[in-house]
Structure formats: structure tokens, C-alpha cells
Amino acid sequence: xxxxxxxxxxxxxxxxxxxxxCLKEEAGHCIALLGNNGVGKSTFLKCFNRIxxxxxxxxxxxxxxISKASRKEIALTLAYVEQHTSSGRLxxxxxxxxxxxxxxxxxxxxxxxxxxxxxxxxxxxxxLKLRYTDELSGGELQKVMLARALAQQPKxxxxxxxxxxxxxYNQHEVMKIAAGIASEDNMTVIIVIHDLNLAxxxxxxxxxxxxxxxxxxxDVSVITSENIKAVYGVNAVITEVDGNKIVIVK
Ligand SMILES: Nc1ncnc2c1ncn2[C@@H]1O[C@H](COP(=O)(O)OP(=O)(O)OP(=O)(O)O)[C@@H](O)[C@H]1O
Numbered sequence: 127x128x129x130x131x132x133x134x135x136x137x138x139x140x141x142x143x144x145x146x147x148c149l150k151e152e153a154g155h156c157i158a159l160l161g162n163n164g165v166g167k168s169t170f171l172k173c174f175n176r177i178x179x180x181x182x183x184x185x186x187x188x189x190x191x192i193s194k195a196s197r198k199e200i201a202l203t204l205a206y207v208e209q210h211t212s213s214g215r216l217x218x219x220x221x222x223x224x225x226x227x228x229x230x231x232x233x234x235x236x237x238x239x240x241x242x243x244x245x246x247x248x249x250x251x252x253x254l255k256l257r258y259t260d261e262l263s264g265g266e267l268q269k270v271m272l273a274r275a276l277a278q279q280p281k282x283x284x285x286x287x288x289x290x291x292x293x294x295y296n297q298h299e300v301m302k303i304a305a306g307i308a309s310e311d312n313m314t315v316i317i318v319i320h321d322l323n324l325a326x327x328x329x330x331x332x333x334x335x336x337x338x339x340x341x342x343x344x345d346v347s348v349i350t351s352e353n354i355k356a357v358y359g360v361n362a363v364i365t366e367v368d369g370n371k372i373v374i375v376k
Pocket of ligand 1: 137143161162163164165166167168169170
């Protein structure tokens, strides 16, 4: 279970970026974090995993209070793939192996290697595993960082625009994998995403943010023309294709 309660944050100015943001959910859901540019989605993810310290409010993952947890406890609980990934000069394999750091003793165990192999296979990176990360395309690197986060075996996976630099095939691949991780591994996956139709196809919960606040939260029923107008300021119609809701901006 995750529970973010009344999370407030400002960046050294009087202006609040997050205003009492709340999010409570059982494990096993893939949650889309939606809202317009600058509304505070990335800031919320960073407050969630204590890269930033909220001014007030709490974040609980199961019984762990993130504001009081050690760095090791946080690394065993939360994995985060940031929006703009960069890499040093390591192979893909060694980069993914870094995800095992919180679990590792002095040297990697057989289990560590098995988890890394599994993450690499799950992201279809086997052919790239001996390549250096600074020689990959942006989309390939994005998938490597997701594999590293998976290798961490967290309870909560935080993904900031994971599909931003991916082609249409890989956008769907990554979202399918993210949704699969949530349902099959009983993990909570929180994804900042701008593409509403990708979110609708793969996520089962939606947090709509507006003006630094949680505007609405719930299953697919919260994606309505009214909410889209209120949050994004655009007129949209909602229709269905093959049982999936889709949004068409008028
Ligand atoms: N390091 C920082 N210092 C000061 N202000 C910041 C900093 N990072 C972000 N902000 C501001 O905080 C607000 C929220 O930014 P944030 O990146 O969380 O928004 P977002 O919803 O993720 O946006 P986008 O969809 O464009 O990625 C914005 O007004 C932004 O300018």
C-alpha cells in the first residue's frame, strides 16, 4: 500500500508547487500521473522518494515512513527513473547490475546475476548487453534505465515520462511491461505521462493534478471531457475502440 498524505513543497520561494497532494492505493496498480506542464508531477515523484524533502506531509509505503527511512531502506523500497537520463561509460549489463546495489553483499550473488538477466530479457536488451551506455540511442538508454530499476526489485517504481524518447512500437512495449510489472509482480507503478491514450490503454488508475493539487483520482471513470477541460484546458471527446477509452481533442 502507498499513502502520500498532504504533500506540500516549494522550491525556496514563497510559491507552493505542491499543495496538499494526496495519493492512496493498494499494491498492484499502474497509476498515471497526469496534468499540464509545470503542474508539479516530477516534483511529486521526487518528494515521493525523498530526492526532495516535502515541506510537510507524509509518504508511507506499506509501513515505511519515507521521511524517516534510511537511504538503504528507500533504495530497497523505491526505484526511480528520471525524465532526463544520463549515463557514465559502463556496459548495459553493468548498468543494470548497479540496480542490485541495495541488495548486494561484497560481490554479486547468483541471485543478483539471475535478476539482472531477467530484467535485461524483459526489456529485450539481450543484444545490447555488452554495449556501452554512452553509445546508445536515447530510447535504448531509457529502456536500460528501466531495466536497472527493475533489477532493484522495489515495491514502488516511479517513472518520469518513460516513453518520451521512444518510437511508437517501444512506447507500447514499455507501457505493456510497466503494466505487467504492476499486475504480475504486485508492484505499484507510478508513471508521469502526457499521452492520455497510452495512459488509458495501460494504466488502471489516474491521478489528475491541477494547480499543484490532486484534482481527481480513480479508475478510468475519472477520465471525462469535463475533467480534461478543467485540467488541460482543451475540449475533448471520449470514445471507445476495442473496449479501450480514447481521447480525441476537438
Ligand atoms: N529545481 C527547481 N527550482 C525551482 N523551480 C523548479 C525546479 N524544478 C521545477 N521547478 C518549478 O516547479 C514547477 C513544477 O515543475 P515540475 O517539473 O514538477 O512539473 P511537471 O508537472 O513535471 O512538468 P512537465 O510536464 O513540464 O515535466 C514548475 O513551475 C517548475 O518551473
